[in-house]
Amino acid sequence: MTSSLSKSETPSGDASNRNILATEVSRRRNFAIISHPDAGKTTLTEKLLLYGGAIQQAGAVKARGEQRKVTSDWMELEKQRGISITSTVLQFKYSNNTINLLDTPGHQDFSEDTYRTLSAADNAVMLEDAAKGLEPQTRKLFEVCRMRKIPIFTFINKMDRPCQEPLSLLDEIEAELGLSTWAVNWPIGSGEFFRGVIDRRTKEVLLFSRAERGQQASELRLNLSDPKLKELVENDALDKALEELELLEEAGSILDVELVHAGELTPVFFGSAMTNFGVRSFLDAFLEMAQQPVSRKTSQGNIDPLDPNFSGFVFKLQANMDPRHRDRVAFIRICSGCFQKDMTVHHARTGKTIRLSRPQKIFGQDRSVVDNAYPGDVIGLNNPGMFSIGDTLYTGRHIEYEGIPCFSPEIFSWLRNPNPSNFKNFRKGINQLREEGAVQVLYDVDQSKRDPILAAVGQLQLEVVQHRLENEYGVETRLEDLGFQVARWIDGGWTALEKIGRIFNCKTVKDSWSRPVLLFKNEWNLNQLVEDHPELELSSVAPVVSGVEPLRL
Numbered sequence: 001m002t003s004s005l006s007k008s009e010t011p012s013g014d015a016s017n018r019n020i021l022a023t024e025v026s027r028r029r030n031f032a033i034i035s036h037p038d039a040g041k042t043t044l045t046e047k048l049l050l051y052g053g054a055i056q057q058a059g060a061v062k063a064r065g066e067q068r069k070v071t072s073d074w075m076e077l078e079k080q081r082g083i084s085i086t087s088t089v090l091q092f093k094y095s096n097n098t099i100n101l102l103d104t105p106g107h108q109d110f111s112e113d114t115y116r117t118l119s120a121a122d123n124a125v126m127l128e129d130a131a132k133g134l135e136p137q138t139r140k141l142f143e144v145c146r147m148r149k150i151p152i153f154t155f156i157n158k159m160d161r162p163c164q165e166p167l168s169l170l171d172e173i174e175a176e177l178g179l180s181t182w183a184v185n186w187p188i189g190s191g192e193f194f195r196g197v198i199d200r201r202t203k204e205v206l207l208f209s210r211a212e213r214g215q216q217a218s219e220l221r222l223n224l225s226d227p228k229l230k231e232l233v234e235n236d237a238l239d240k241a242l243e244e245l246e247l248l249e250e251a252g253s254i255l256d257v258e259l260v261h262a263g264e265l266t267p268v269f270f271g272s273a274m275t276n277f278g279v280r281s282f283l284d285a286f287l288e289m290a291q292q293p294v295s296r297k298t299s300q301g302n303i304d305p306l307d308p309n310f311s312g313f314v315f316k317l318q319a320n321m322d323p324r325h326r327d328r329v330a331f332i333r334i335c336s337g338c339f340q341k342d343m344t345v346h347h348a349r350t351g352k353t354i355r356l357s358r359p360q361k362i363f364g365q366d367r368s369v370v371d372n373a374y375p376g377d378v379i380g381l382n383n384p385g386m387f388s389i390g391d392t393l394y395t396g397r398h399i400e401y402e403g404i405p406c407f408s409p410e411i412f413s414w415l416r417n418p419n420p421s422n423f424k425n426f427r428k429g430i431n432q433l434r435e436e437g438a439v440q441v442l443y444d445v446d447q448s449k450r451d452p453i454l455a456a457v458g459q460l461q462l463e464v465v466q467h468r469l470e471n472e473y474g475v476e477t478r479l480e481d482l483g484f485q486v487a488r489w490i491d492g493g494w495t496a497l498e499k500i501g502r503i504f505n506c507k508t509v510k511d512s513w514s515r516p517v518l519l520f521k522n523e524w525n526l527n528q529l530v531e532d533h534p535e536l537e538l539s540s541v542a543p544v545v546s547g548v549e550p551l552r553l
C-alpha cells in the first residue's frame with residue numbers, strides 16, 4: 001500500500017484519514033472476467049498480471065495451478081479430477097491503480113460461486129473467442145451482470161486465428177444481449193491475414209507482427225495517415241477495415257461513459273491475448289473508463305464507499321483451502337471505510353461483535369496478512385462457522401447489504417443416506433453445508449419423501465458436498481439424479497400456483513424458505529408453461545429472504 005493508517009488512528013477519524021480513503025478509492029478498479037471455457041481467460045489474466053508485475057514470467061499462472069494440484073489436497077478431489085476448485089482474488093498495481101481481479105471459476109468447477117463473485121464485482125470483462133462469438137457460459141454470466149447493471153467491457157480474443165466477421169460479432173452482442181456496442185478499436189484482417197487494429201479515438205494503427213507461439217508480438221504504432229502504412233498493410237484489408245469503420249460512424253453512436261456505467265453500452269476491443277497483442281491498450285482504456293467502487297444498497301439506503309464507517313459483505317466461503325489446517329475462509333468485499341487489521345466490527349445477522357484479527361490476502365495458495373484494505377478490495381477471514389453468504393460486517397450504525405440471491409440451479413439430485421444410524425450427522429452436514437452456500441437444498445412437497453434434493457449450478461458442487469459429508473461428517477451418501485434441468489421460482493408464491501391448477505411436465509418442490517420451485521426437464525417444457533399461462537410470473541433467481549429462518553432437515 002502506498003498510504004496506510006496507523007494502528008492508533010480510528011478509521012472514522014480525521015481529515016487525513018478521509019483523504020487517504022478518498023485517494024485509495026479513486027485508485028481502485030475491481031472486475032471479474034466472464035467467458036466460456038477456452039476463450040482465453042487464463043491467458044488474458046496472465047498477461048494482465050505481467051503488466052501489473054504480480055508475476056514475472058508467462059506461464060506462471062498455469063504453473064501455479066499445476067503446483068497447487070500437488071501441494072493442496074483440497075482436495076483429493078482436485079487431484080483426482082486434475083482441476084482447480086479454489087478461486088482466487090488477484091490484486092495488482094498498474095499505473096497508479098490498484099486492480100482487483102476476481103476469478104470466476106469455469107469448466108466443471110462452474111458453480112454458484114461463479115455467479116456470486118459477480119455480486120462483488122464493480123465491472124466485468126466479457127471475453128469472447130472471435131471464432132465462436134457468444135457462448136453459453138458467457139450468456140449465463142452476462143444475465144447476472146445485467147441484473148446488477150455492471151459495466152461490461154468486451155475483449156474479442158484470438159484475432160490471430162480465423163474468426164467471424166467483426167460486424168457480425170457486434171450484431172450478435174446487440175441482438176442477443178440487448179447491449180449496445182462501441183468498438184474502441186477495429187481489426188484489419190483476421191487469422192493469417194490479421195494486420196493489427198485501428199484505434200478509433202486516436203486514429204492510430206497498432207500493427208501486429210506475428211511472433212513465435214507464446215511469444216509477445218511486437219506492437220508498432222503508426223498514424224492512419226502515415227504513408228508507411230500502405231507498405232506494411234495490404235490495401236484490400238485496410239480499405240475493408242476503413243469501410244467498416246465508416247459504417248460504424250454512420251450508425252452514429254457515441255462512446256458515452258455514463259451509458260457504459262449503466263451497463264447499457266459495452267466498449268469493444270479486438271486483440272490476441274496469447275500474443276499479447278492489444279492487451280496493454282485494452283488495460284489502459286479499461287482503467288480510463290471502468291467504474292471505481294460505487295455506493296451500494298443497504299437496508300438503510302445507499303452507502304457510499306467514502307463513508308468513514310467500515311462495511312462489507314461475505315460473497316464466498318471456501319472450505320479446506322489449506323489442508324494442513326481444516327480451515328474455512330470467508331471472502332469479504334469491502335464496500336465502505338478503511339479496513340484495519342484487528343479492528344472490531346458488528347456482524348449484522350447475529351448482532352455479535354467480532355475482532356478481525358487474521359485478515360488475509362490470498363494469491364493462489366500464497367497468503368499474506370492484510371494491515372489495511374479499502375473499498376473494492378477483498379479480504380479473506382478465517383471462518384469458524386460464523387459467516388454465511390451475504391452476511392454484512394460494519395462499524396457505526398446498523399446496516400445490512402442487500403444479500404445475494406440464489407441462482408438458478410441446473411442439476412437436481414436426491415441425496416440418499418443409506419445408513420439410517422448416521423442420520424444425525426447426515427442432517428448436521430446438510431444443514432451446515434446449505435448455510436455455507438455450498439449447495440441449495442430443496443424438498444419434495446410430498447411429506448413422505450424426506451430425503452433432501454440437492455440443487456446445484458455445476459456437477460462439481462454435488463461432488464464437493466458428498467466429499468465433505470464423508471470427510472467432515474463421516475457419512476457416505478448416494479446421489480440419484482431427478483432428471484430435471486431447469487428451475488423457476490414463482491413471483492406470487494403458492495397462491496399464484498394454486499390459481500392455475502394442475503401443471504403438466506413439471507415437478508413442484510419447495511426451497512429452504514418453503515417457496516414453491518418448479519422443475520422442468522428442459523427449456524421447451526418451461527416455454528410451454530409460459531405460453532399456456534402468461535399470467536404466471538416466473539423468475540430464474542430467487543429473491544433474498546431476510547429475517548426468516550430457513551427450513552432445516
Ligand code: G4P
Binds near residue numbers: 035039040043273
Ligand atoms: P480459458 O482459461 O478461458 O479456459 O482459456 P485459456 O487461457 O486456457 O486458453 C485456451 C486455449 O486458447 C489455449 O490453448 C490458449 O493458448 C489459446 N489462446 C488463448 N488466447 C489466444 C489467442 O489470442 N490466440 C490463439 N491463437 N490462441 C489463444 P491450448 O492449446 O488449450 O493450451 P496451451 O497449449 O496454450 O497451454
